[in-house]
Amino acid sequence: AQSVAQPEDQVNVAEGNPLTVKCTYSVSGNPYLFWYVQYPNRGLQFLLKYITGDNLVKGSYGFEAEFNKSQTSFHLKKPSALVSDSALYFCAVRDNSGNTPLVFGKGTRLSVIA
Amino acid sequence: DAEITQSPRHKITETGRQVTLACHQTWNHNNMFWYRQDLGHGLRLIHYSYGVHDTNKGEVSDGYSVSRSNTEDLPLTLESAASSQTSVYFCASSEPGPQYEQYFGPGTRLTVT
Numbered sequence: 001a002q003s004v005a006q007p008e009d010q011v012n013v014a015e016g017n018p019l020t021v022k023c024t025y026s027v028s029g030n031p032y033l034f035w036y037v038q039y040p041n042r043g044l045q046f047l048l049k050y051i052t053g054d055n056l057v058k059g060s061y062g063f064e065a066e067f068n069k070s071q072t073s074f075h076l077k078k079p080s081a082l083v084s085d086s087a088l089y090f091c092a093v094r095d096n097s098g099n100t101p102l103v104f105g106k107g108t109r110l111s112v113i114a
Numbered sequence: 115d116a117e118i119t120q121s122p123r124h125k126i127t128e129t130g131r132q133v134t135l136a137c138h139q140t141w142n143h144n145n146m147f148w149y150r151q152d153l154g155h156g157l158r159l160i161h162y163s164y165g166v167h168d169t170n171k172g173e174v175s176d177g178y179s180v181s182r183s184n185t186e187d188l189p190l191t192l193e194s195a196a197s198s199q200t201s202v203y204f205c206a207s208s209e210p211g212p213q214y215e216q217y218f219g220p221g222t223r224l225t226v227t
Contacts, residue, residue: 032212043204043218044157051213090156096212099164101147101172106156 006105023091137205
């Protein structure tokens with residue numbers, strides 16, 4: 001069975017500081033990993049994904065994520081946070097064995113303080 | 115531009131009534147999904163479809179049904195609405211294959227009184 005854990009319900013960071021939103025996963029095969037962002041009263045927007053290759057993945061709005069197979073983690077990062085980055089962030093996973101739906105974490109609320 | 119739409123955006127209904135939420139996508143995607151979002155639970159999969167006439171149950175399918183008569187639409191029906199089904203419902207679609215991301219609609223906020 002596939003699962004995702006986002007250990008922090010809430011992350012607070014000052015504007016201009018680096019941010020990290022944590023995600024760990026469990027799959028039976030090789031993982032495909034995704035990050036989504038949700039702004040208030042909106043649907044989820046795709047940010048980035050890891051399929052294969054370079055462990056550092058770059059995505060939209062200056063976000064990046066680092067895949068670490070030994071730690072089964074896929075943490076989302078940004079070098080300098082903006083107030084407009086404040087939103088709900090979801091990590092998702094599926095294994096590469098077939099056409100299965102994504103399994104989502106419970107989400108982490110990021111608050112960037114000016 | 116291709117998009118995925120949901121209607122209605124807000125719905126209030128009474129316990130016991132049948133409710134249908136619409137989802138329409140113009141991406142021509144074979145895969146479509148329904149999720150519900152609740153505080154403390156994140157997104158939970160209700161039903162999904164990999165093509166016309168194909169439907170599959172997700173982790174929280176009890177009390178819900180779907181049917182897929184064409185590529186563009188996957189309506190979600192609550193057979194007899196219950197207060198526990200008060201939630202925000204999201205539809206999503208994707209191309210077939212595990213490497214593809216899902217695209218989400220704007221959501222429907224359903225309140226069952």
